[in-house]
Amino acid sequence: xxxxxxxxxxxxxxxxxxxxxxxxxxxxxxxxxxxxxxxxxxxxxxxxxxxxxxxxxxxxxxxxxxxxxxxxxxxxxxxxxxxxxxxxxxxxxxxxxxxxxxxxxxxxxxxxxxxxxxxxxxxxxxxxxxxxxxxxxxxxxxxxxxxxxxxxxxxxxxxxxxxxxxxxxxxxxxxxxxxxxx
Numbered sequence: 001x002x003x004x005x006x007x008x009x010x011x012x013x014x015x016x017x018x019x020x021x022x023x024x025x026x027x028x029x030x031x032x033x034x035x036x037x038x039x040x041x042x043x044x045x046x047x048x049x050x051x052x053x054x055x056x057x058x059x060x061x062x063x064x065x066x067x068x069x070x071x072x073x074x075x076x077x078x079x080x081x082x083x084x085x086x087x088x089x090x091x092x093x094x095x096x097x098x099x100x101x102x103x104x105x106x107x108x109x110x111x112x113x114x115x116x117x118x119x120x121x122x123x124x125x126x127x128x129x130x131x132x133x134x135x136x137x138x139x140x141x142x143x144x145x146x147x148x149x150x151x152x153x154x155x156x157x158x159x160x161x162x163x164x165x166x167x168x169x170x171x172x173x174x175x176x177x178x179x180x181x182x
Contacts, residue, residue, distance in 0.1 A: 006141040010078040013134045017074040021067035073110040093153040100146040107139035
């Protein structure tokens with residue numbers, strides 16, 4: 001049975017991933033200050049850089065590598081869930097199983113990328129745990145969905161094989177009838 005609540009979970013994972021890997025531009029605020037100019041004090045508008053929240057973030061050098069891979073991984077997870085959900089099981093069960101296998105692979109890959117980000121100190125331990133906890137239920141639901149659909153697909157394959165064998169047996173009987181001398 002399809003797990004319909006996997007799609008909102010995958011969507012939340014993508015949303016958090018986009019939020020987590022976006023580059024933070026430095027913020028500035030205007031400050032009035034007196035500066036010495038030609039021996040006189042003059043009021044000027046200067047810009048002071050605001051401090052960030054102190055949490056680690058991905059460096060710009062990783063924007064096109066690790067950040068992009070995390071983002072595309074989360075997007076592929078969502079796409080795989082939507083694709084699997086959109087397939088009619090009785091006729092497209094092999095494609096659905098492939099989609100779910102892809103989701104499981106992407107979840108595992110994303111978990112490894114999150115751990116790598118933590119090891120390189122791009123994210124904190126709390127962020128790593130929270131992010132991994134967004135991946136875990138998606139992976140678990142995809143695994144359960146894959147397992148139940150795998151069992152259903154095995155039953156359909158057996159029924160199809162039995163039907164083909166019966167059809168071949170019937171054709172063999174018809175051929176034997178036609179070849180029997182009268």
